[in-house]
Each structure stands twice: as structure tokens, then as C-alpha cells.
Amino acid sequence: MVRKGGCQCGQIRFEIVGELGQASICHCRMCQKAYGNFFAPLVSIKAGTLKWTKAEPSRFESSNFVRRGFCEKCGTPLTYESPESTSISISAFDHPENIEPIIQYGVEARLSYLGNLKDWPEHRTSDFFEEAPYLKNMASFQHPDED
Ligand SMILES: [Zn+2]
Numbered sequence: 748m749v750r751k752g753g754c755q756c757g758q759i760r761f762e763i764v765g766e767l768g769q770a771s772i773c774h775c776r777m778c779q780k781a782y783g784n785f786f787a788p789l790v791s792i793k794a795g796t797l798k799w800t801k802a803e804p805s806r807f808e809s810s811n812f813v814r815r816g817f818c819e820k821c822g823t824p825l826t827y828e829s830p831e832s833t834s835i836s837i838s839a840f841d842h843p844e845n846i847e848p849i850i851q852y853g854v855e856a857r858l859s860y861l862g863n864l865k866d867w868p869e870h871r872t873s874d875f876f877e878e879a880p881y882l883k884n885m886a887s888f889q890h891p892d893e894d
């Protein structure tokens with residue numbers, strides 16, 4: 748089995764052959780910052796299964812043990828690399844819907860309002876076509892979810 752993915756602009760693409768490791772979300776403060784988000788969705792990979800098929804990510808050393816890979820052109824967070832394993836951002840895969848997290852880490856920093864998610868009003872993008880007509884004619888510059 749080959750799974751593919753990459754950054755938003757498409758400058759960085761990857762392929763992973765074979766089984767993935769554990770899928771998780773991490774709420775720690777460093778993951779919040781690195782993703783500009785409430786948590787980081789990550790799946791660990793087995794050694795030797797990852798191939799960067801175009802450019803390689805740039806890295807930021809977020810600590811003395813961990814490097815975080817990202818696209819320096821579009822900013823997409825891509826990897827979490829520790830001495831014991833490498834993980835890839837689940838949302839960077841072309842088909843993230845098939846990689847369901849089964850565990851949460853860093854819960855000491857979890858934002859308490861995340862528990863209210865199911866209570867927040869829901870909208871489809873098309874709900875705003877009338878008040879924001881540009882949405883209807885938007886041309887995406889995002890790399891498609893395929894090569
Ligand atoms: Zn990019």
C-alpha cells in the first residue's frame with residue numbers, strides 16, 4: 748500500500764509504503780504553536796517507509812531533541828522528528844479521512860473549550876455564496892490531492 752501527501756503548495760510531496768504506526772493528536776503547547784492550531788494531528792511511520800519525492804522540508808529545532816519539518820514556501824507543518832521516531836501530519840496526506848487518531852497526548856495543555864465543539868453552529872461553505880459571492884468563483888492555488 749502506498750499513501751501520498753504533501754504541503755499546500757505542492758513543492759513538497761511524500762510517499763509512504765506499507766503500514767503506518769499509531770495515529771494521535773497532541774495538545775501540548777509546542778504542537779499548538781507549531782501548527783497554529785488547537786492540536787497537532789500526527790501519525791508515526793516506520794523506519795525506511797518514507798520517501799520525499801520532490802523537495803525536502805525545512806526544519807525548525809523546537810527543542811534539543813525534536814525537529815519539526817515544514818514547507819518554507821507555503822508554511823504547511825509536515826513532520827515531528829524525535830530520536831526514536833518520525834511522525835507525519837495527518838492532514839497533509841491526500842486522504843486523511845483514512846487515518847483516524849486513537850489517542851491524545853499533551854492533554855495538560857488541552858484547550859478546555861474543545862469539549863464544546865459539538866455545540867458550535869455548523870455551516871457549509873455554500874451557505875455563504877450569497878453574502879460573499881467571491882466564494883463561488885474562487886480558484887484554488889492549492890496542490891490537488893493527487894500527483
Ligand atoms: Zn508548500
Ligand SMILES: [Zn+2]
Nearest residue numbers: 773775778853
Ligand atoms: Zn506535542
